[in-house]
Amino acid sequence: MSIEFIPNIVDGKAVHVANRERSPVFNPSQGKLIAETPLCGLGELETAVQSAECAYREWSNVPVTSRAKVLFRYWELLQKHSEELSQLITVENGKTLEEARGDVLRGIEVVEFATGMPHLLKGENVPQVARQIDGQTSREPLGVVAGITPFNFPVMVPLWMFPLAIAAGNTFILKPSEKVPHCANRLAELFLEAGLPPGVLNIVHGGQEIVNGICAHPNIRAISFVGSTRVARHVYQLGTSHGKRVQAAGGAKNVLIVMPDADIDSTSRAIIGSAFGCAGQRCMAGSIMMEVGGPIVQERLVEDMNALQLDDTSQNPKAGMGPVIDLASQKRLLQTLDSLDSSVRMVRDGRKQLPKEGFFVGPTLVDNVTPDSRLFQTELFGPALSSMYPRSLEEAIEWQKRLPYGNGGTIFTQSGSAAREFIRQSKCGMVGINVGVPAPMAIFAFSGWDDSFFGDLHVQGTEGVLFYTRQKVVLARWDSDYIRSKGW
Numbered sequence: 001m002s003i004e005f006i007p008n009i010v011d012g013k014a015v016h017v018a019n020r021e022r023s024p025v026f027n028p029s030q031g032k033l034i035a036e037t038p039l040c041g042l043g044e045l046e047t048a049v050q051s052a053e054c055a056y057r058e059w060s061n062v063p064v065t066s067r068a069k070v071l072f073r074y075w076e077l078l079q080k081h082s083e084e085l086s087q088l089i090t091v092e093n094g095k096t097l098e099e100a101r102g103d104v105l106r107g108i109e110v111v112e113f114a115t116g117m118p119h120l121l122k123g124e125n126v127p128q129v130a131r132q133i134d135g136q137t138s139r140e141p142l143g144v145v146a147g148i149t150p151f152n153f154p155v156m157v158p159l160w161m162f163p164l165a166i167a168a169g170n171t172f173i174l175k176p177s178e179k180v181p182h183c184a185n186r187l188a189e190l191f192l193e194a195g196l197p198p199g200v201l202n203i204v205h206g207g208q209e210i211v212n213g214i215c216a217h218p219n220i221r222a223i224s225f226v227g228s229t230r231v232a233r234h235v236y237q238l239g240t241s242h243g244k245r246v247q248a249a250g251g252a253k254n255v256l257i258v259m260p261d262a263d264i265d266s267t268s269r270a271i272i273g274s275a276f277g278c279a280g281q282r283c284m285a286g287s288i289m290m291e292v293g294g295p296i297v298q299e300r301l302v303e304d305m306n307a308l309q310l311d312d313t314s315q316n317p318k319a320g321m322g323p324v325i326d327l328a329s330q331k332r333l334l335q336t337l338d339s340l341d342s343s344v345r346m347v348r349d350g351r352k353q354l355p356k357e358g359f360f361v362g363p364t365l366v367d368n369v370t371p372d373s374r375l376f377q378t379e380l381f382g383p384a385l386s387s388m389y390p391r392s393l394e395e396a397i398e399w400q401k402r403l404p405y406g407n408g409g410t411i412f413t414q415s416g417s418a419a420r421e422f423i424r425q426s427k428c429g430m431v432g433i434n435v436g437v438p439a440p441m442a443i444f445a446f447s448g449w450d451d452s453f454f455g456d457l458h459v460q461g462t463e464g465v466l467f468y469t470r471q472k473v474v475l476a477r478w479d480s481d482y483i484r485s486k487g488w
């Protein structure tokens with residue numbers, strides 16, 4: 001089988017890069033090499049920045065209503081190609097077809113939101129704010145901005161960024177994860193087909209060198225980053241030290257609190273989706289289950305876990321669970337499970353009965369985890385759920401507060417007061433009430449706290465619009481005596 005070489009997309013064209021190191025792209029279900037991503041350097045970045053700068057002069061002057069029309073056409077094309085994009089995700093990321101459809105759908109919703117840019121950019125106006133003076137505000141684009149994205153949502157996360165930035169009048173450079181380059185390129189091709197002028201969206205593939213280059217480039221005004229906490233903190237520190245606006249979303253460890261009155265069926269279903277959906281590779285995955293007072297849902301959960309069918313997601317649209325992204329992730333997870341000591345109890349062991357091919361880890365449940373353990377504190381990013389037994393809701397919330405992260409947390413209960421207490425006291429930015437993955441829709445910001453987010457303005461929603469624009473305040477004096485002096 002021939003290996004595909006992934007091109008950059010710069011100035012509206014596919015650009016093949018020679019003489020650069022390449023990073024392998026696998027079909028994780030099969031463990032097979034399918035393509036290679038070029039690890040570009042500062043030269044390729046410079047060409048893309050120049051193209052984006054040149055395109056900015058024209059694009060920032062295109063009326064916002066006309067820019068929105070390109071977004072409408074893009075929305076239509078994304079709908080038309082949604083199944084193709086979903087298939088592409090299953091091949092290079094490994095999540096199931098159903099999960100891939102969700103990835104695409106949630107991304108399209110951001111484009112839908114971005115088509116409202118004429119409304120979103122409306123400023124404020126106070127006539128006669130002082131004698132003969134009117135005051136008004138407007139929001140202006142920043143210039144060339146950049147996005148750096150992770151492997152786990154190859155369509156949705158890039159779409160969190162560039163549609164809003166571009167609709168607001170910026171031009172964009174996207175550095176996708178080197179592990180899932182096909183989706184990003186296809187997203188750019190479809191945007192060009194929708195009528196986006198060349199240079200407004202450029203894709204430059206690579207790794208650390210490009211990321212550091214973006215952080216230091218004098219003509220890139222802002223950076224959106226989504227990925228692990230280690231790199232998010234680095235990008236935030238390096239980018240801001242170069243005077244850039246940075247929003248950097250990091251990793252997470254999210255709790256699922258089960259109250260004694262939780263509905264067993266729906267709670268188990270929601271936990272299955274939260275902990276094992278996308279093979280646990282979601283920043284909103286529930287990775288710590290806290291059953292208040294003792295086991296409540298565990299027995300049902302294990303039955304439901306046993307029913308999950310691991311299979312090649314690129315071939316079987318009905319596969320229940322896919323693999324993790326690569327061999328390194330698979331090894332890291334299996335070694336973590338191998339290294340657990342006798343203080344914990346393996347209720348369901350995901351190391352057993354794995355498919356022969358591919359980077360699979362089965363759904364795993366580890367019981368009796370304590371809040372001071374490494375398992376509790378560390379993001380595993382795989383299908384391994386820790387189980388704990390706080391004596392009360394208060395203790396569950398106290399344990400949650402010991403986590404360095406602050407993305408999501410969910411409570412399963414029939415009690416309004418327990419839910420209200422959790423909303424008020426929980427230490428995280430996105431709360432679920434009987435919702436396994438409380439990831440906000442495109443109209444809301446994706447509101448991580450603490451080590452899950454560095455910056456002020458989050459991605460998505462109106463915060464996303466504020467991030468990609470800056471405010472101008474105008475005070476205008478037009479003297480009415482002038483009209484009279486002219487005899488008008």
Ligand code: NAD
Nearest residue numbers: 149150151176177207208211227228231249250251252283
């Ligand atoms: P990652 O941090 O390894 O990579 C993210 C991006 O940074 C990639 O484009 C990668 O090429 C680049 N990168 C990697 N190492 C780098 C380095 N040393 N210097 C500079 N750039 C580097 O993340 P990943 O493994 O692709 O994605 C999984 C992580 O992303 C998880 O921690 C997950 O929780 C997080 N994530 C967070 C959110 C959120 O909204 N908070 C959403 C999705 C994923």
